[in-house]
Every structure is written in C-alpha cells, then in structure tokens.
Amino acid sequence: MEPQFQPGDRVRIRVNYPARHFRTPGYIQGKIGHVVGVHGAFRNPEALAYGGDGLPKQFLYLVRFPQSHIWNTTPAASDTLYIDIYEPWLESA
Amino acid sequence: MRHVHDRGGWPDAGPVDRAEHDYAIWEKRTDAMMRIFTRDQHLFRVDELRRAIESIPPRDYETMTYYERWITAIETLLIEKGLLTRAEIDQQVAAMAQP
Amino acid sequence: MPHEHPHDHAAHAPIVASHAMTPYEKRASAIESLLLAKGFISAEAMRQKLEEIDAITPALGTRVVARAWVDPAFKAQLLVNAKEAIATLGIETDALTTLVALENTSTIHNVVVCTLCSCYPRALLGLPPDWYKSLNYRSRVVVGPRGVLREFGTDIPADVEVRVYDSTADMRYLVIPERPAGTEQLREAELAELVTRDSMIGVAKARTPVAV
Numbered sequence: 001m002e003p004q005f006q007p008g009d010r011v012r013i014r015v016n017y018p019a020r021h022f023r024t025p026g027y028i029q030g031k032i033g034h035v036v037g038v039h040g041a042f043r044n045p046e047a048l049a050y051g052g053d054g055l056p057k058q059f060l061y062l063v064r065f066p067q068s069h070i071w072n073t074t075p076a077a078s079d080t081l082y083i084d085i086y087e088p089w090l091e092s093a
Numbered sequence: 094m095r096h097v098h099d100r101g102g103w104p105d106a107g108p109v110d111r112a113e114h115d116y117a118i119w120e121k122r123t124d125a126m127m128r129i130f131t132r133d134q135h136l137f138r139v140d141e142l143r144r145a146i147e148s149i150p151p152r153d154y155e156t157m158t159y160y161e162r163w164i165t166a167i168e169t170l171l172i173e174k175g176l177l178t179r180a181e182i183d184q185q186v187a188a189m190a191q192p
Numbered sequence: 193m194p195h196e197h198p199h200d201h202a203a204h205a206p207i208v209a210s211h212a213m214t215p216y217e218k219r220a221s222a223i224e225s226l227l228l229a230k231g232f233i234s235a236e237a238m239r240q241k242l243e244e245i246d247a248i249t250p251a252l253g254t255r256v257v258a259r260a261w262v263d264p265a266f267k268a269q270l271l272v273n274a275k276e277a278i279a280t281l282g283i284e285t286d287a288l289t290t291l292v293a294l295e296n297t298s299t300i301h302n303v304v305v306c307t308l309c310s311c312y313p314r315a316l317l318g319l320p321p322d323w324y325k326s327l328n329y330r331s332r333v334v335v336g337p338r339g340v341l342r343e344f345g346t347d348i349p350a351d352v353e354v355r356v357y358d359s360t361a362d363m364r365y366l367v368i369p370e371r372p373a374g375t376e377q378l379r380e381a382e383l384a385e386l387v388t389r390d391s392m393i394g395v396a397k398a399r400t401p402v403a404v
Contacts, residue, residue: 017094017095017096020144021140021143021144021147023308023360023361024360025099025101025307025308025358025360026095026099026101026102027099027101027102027307027334027335028101028358039290039361039362039363042361042362045140045361048138048140048141049138049140049141049143049144050141050144051137051141054140060361060362060363062363067335067356070335071102071335073335073336075336075338076338076350076353076354078351078352078353078354079337079338079353079354079355079356080353080354080355080356081334081355081356081357081358082355082356082357082358083357083358083360084358084359084360084361084362084363085360085361086361098308098309099307099308100307100308100327100330100331101307101308101330101331101334101335101358102331102334102335103327103330103331106327106328106331106332107328108328108343109323109326109328109329109332109340109343109344110322110323110326110328111323111343111344112322112323113321113322113323114322116319117217119213119216119217119220119221121242121245121246122220122224122238122242123220124241124245124319125237125238125241125242125245126223126224126227126233126238126241128241128244128245129233129237129238129241132287133237143308143309146309155327157216158216159310159322159325160216160220161216164216164219164220164223165216167223168219168223171223171227176227176230176232177223177226177227177230181226182219182222182223182226185222185223185225185226186218186219186222189218189221189222
C-alpha cells in the first residue's frame with residue numbers, strides 16, 4: 001500500500017458532513033493547500049468510533065494552508081495553518 | 094451542516110477565559126475511569142468516547158462542562174457495551190439521596 | 193465476571209454528602225460505585241490512575257525543552273523523532289501515540305489547538321488547562337491566532353510567520369519555545385524553570401530570567 005499523495009502536492013479538502021464521526025473540520029473543507037508530509041498509515045477513526053478495527057489503515061497527511069486561503073479576513077500575509085487529514089478526504093487540485 | 098463540536102471558526106466566539114479551576118475529585122475520578130477503560134481494558138477507544146461526546150444534543154454540549162460531557166459519554170458507552178443499564182444507574186443515584 | 197467483595201469498603205466511591213454534589217457528580221459517583229461493586233473496575237486500578245493523573249505535570253515537558261536548548265544533537269533528534277529522543281531522558285512515552293516537536297524560531301511561531309475536542313500531549317504536560325478546551329479558544333485561534341495570543345500578552349511581529357497546528361488525528365504537538373536571550377550562563381535545571389506550560393502550547397514565550 002503506497003500513499004496516494006507526496007509532499008509538495010497541491011490538494012483540495014473534500015466537502016462532506018456525514019452523520020457519523022469524522023475528523024475533517026468544516027472550516028478546512030473545500031480549501032486548497034499543499035501536502036507537507038506523510039505521517040504514515042493509521043487505523044480509520046471513522047470506524048474505530050463504532051467499535052470497528054479501523055482496517056485497512058489510511059494514510060495521514062500534514063497539509064499546509066496559507067491563512068488567506070481559508071478565511072474571509074485579512075490575516076498577516078505569511079501566516080499559515082497546518083492540519084492532519086486522512087487520505088480519503090484529499091483530492092488533487 | 095456543521096456539528097456542534099466542530100468549532101474552528103465558529104461565529105460570535107468571545108474572549109478566551111483564562112481562569113483555571115482546580116480539578117474536582119469527581120473530575121479526576123472520571124478521567125481515571127476513562128483511562129482504565131481505554132488503556133487497561135480496551136473496552137472502548139478514545140474514538141468511541143469522542144463519538145459519544147459528539148452525540149450529546151447541541152444545546153447541552155455547549156452548556157455542559159468538559160468532564161460533564163465525559164461522564165455523559167462514558168455512561169452512554171457503558172450502557173452500549175452492556176456493563177450497566179440506565180435503570181440501575183438511576184436507582185443508584187436515587188439510593189445515594191437517602192440520608 | 194462480577195464477584196463478591198468480602199470487604200465493603202472496596203465497593204464504594206469516596207463518601208461525599210450527596211446533597212453537596214452536582215447532578216453530574218452524583219451520576220459519576222453512582223457509576224463508579226456500580227462498576228466497583230460489579231467488579232468491572234478495581235479500587236487499585238482507580239488509585240493507580242489517580243496517582244498517574246497527579247504525577248504528570250508540565251515539568252516533564254520543561255525538561256525536554258531545556259535539553260533541546262543546550263544539546264544540539266538532542267534537538268536534532270527531537271525534531272525528527274520526538275518519542276525516541278524523549279525516551280533517552282528516561283521519560284515514559286508509552287501513553288503518547290505520536291509526538292511531533294515544533295520549534296519556534298526568530299521567523300516561525302507555532303501554536304497548537306484541537307478544534308474538534310481537546311487533543312493534547314497529556315503524557316508530557318499533564319491535564320490541559322480549561323481555556324485550551326474552551327469553545328472560544330477552539331473557535332478563534334485558527335482564524336485569528338494573533339488576537340488570541342495578544343489576550344495572553346504575546347505579541348508576534350508581522351514579519352514572523354504564525355503557524356497554527358490543529359490536532360485532528362493521532363499526532364500530538366509540543367511547541368519548543370525559543371531560548372530567551374541572556375541565558376547563556378544558566379544551567380539546564382535553571383533553563384527548565386523558564387519554560388512555562390503556555391510556552392509549550394504556543395500562546396506564550398518562555399520567561400526571561402529575572403535580573404539580579
């Protein structure tokens with residue numbers, strides 16, 4: 001099993017609000033950033049939350065966003081947000 | 094539609110209250126119970142605790158304190174896993190009120 | 193499998209007058225009593241976990257930071273594999289899932305939050321402060337970190353990048369604050385005393401030494 005994305009890849013966070021437990025905050029959904037690192041593969045929290053074994057593991061990525069890409073405010077130009085996102089929530093951008 | 098626990102960028106958030114309270118004994122005991130179940134016994138995982146907390150009705154989630162949410166979630170999971178029933182917890186609470 | 197308790201004192205949570213308890217406290221006490229009585233948890237396990245909760249304080253984290261300040265090789269290892277580096281200090285790291293150390297520099301200031309709940313490096317810093325878990329911190333630090341830092345008395349110059357880390361998964365983030373100026377003569381233990389819990393979350397800088 002290989003990670004689908006690599007550091008440097010431009011990605012968009014998928015938009016979805018399932019009724020089940022998930023770990024992709026609404027404020028980052030639909031936003032575009034860059035993969036900074038691959039943390040490795042981890043059990044899927046969306047299944048672990050219901051007593052499942054969370055397999056197969058999913059790759060977890062550290063993704064970086066300029067704050068200006070996220071909010072309608074005018075943040076300091078260089079400010080950034082870093083967030084850990086699971087592979088199924090990423091798409092190429 | 095955002096869930097109530099998904100707070101990043103939530104509108105109309107006020108100043109951060111920096112006051113810190115000493116943890117009450119019951120709060121530490123609640124934390125201890127959570128550690129026993131997740132680390133010693135693997136009865137449930139932290140992910141299940143989060144899911145149970147997220148299922149608290151929105152108005153309650155916003156007004157309950159941190160460990161009030163935790164003990165509510167622990168109760169949900171203990172009943173779900175069949176260790177205790179709501180009725181016996183209610184009975185125990187009622188029995189405690191007896192002088 | 194529930195079993196009989198020959199000694200009743202093991203079957204009850206500490207006795208607090210129930211009229212003095214809040215409804216949730218009462219419920220917690222009832223749940224604990226039932227779990228003990230039915231043998232689902234033991235008094236010994238409760239005692240051990242309570243000791244653990246009281247024993248772990250930010251002092252553990254301050255040791256990591258002070259060592260990183262004085263030992264470049266340690267710091268280099270810390271930034272690549274924090275758990276392995278910390279284990280070399282004799283600090284227990286089993287309870288940590290994965291730890292990542294974030295170095296604050298003259299050009300980068302890191303600050304950590306868990307917008308979805310309260311993820312926090314408890315094994316190094318103990319229980320998180322109320323404000324870290326508050327709805328307002330979780331709401332505002334991602335969208336306006338400089339404003340939140342200002343509420344903590346921390347001003348970051350405009351030419352320094354403020355990086356907010358939102359802990360949404362298994363990674364736990366520990367900020368390594370900048371070593372304050374004028375501390376070249378201090379020993380490691382004295383340096384550790386300058387490191388505050390808030391500086392390891394990123395809402396504050398480390399303290400400067402008091403002028404003698």
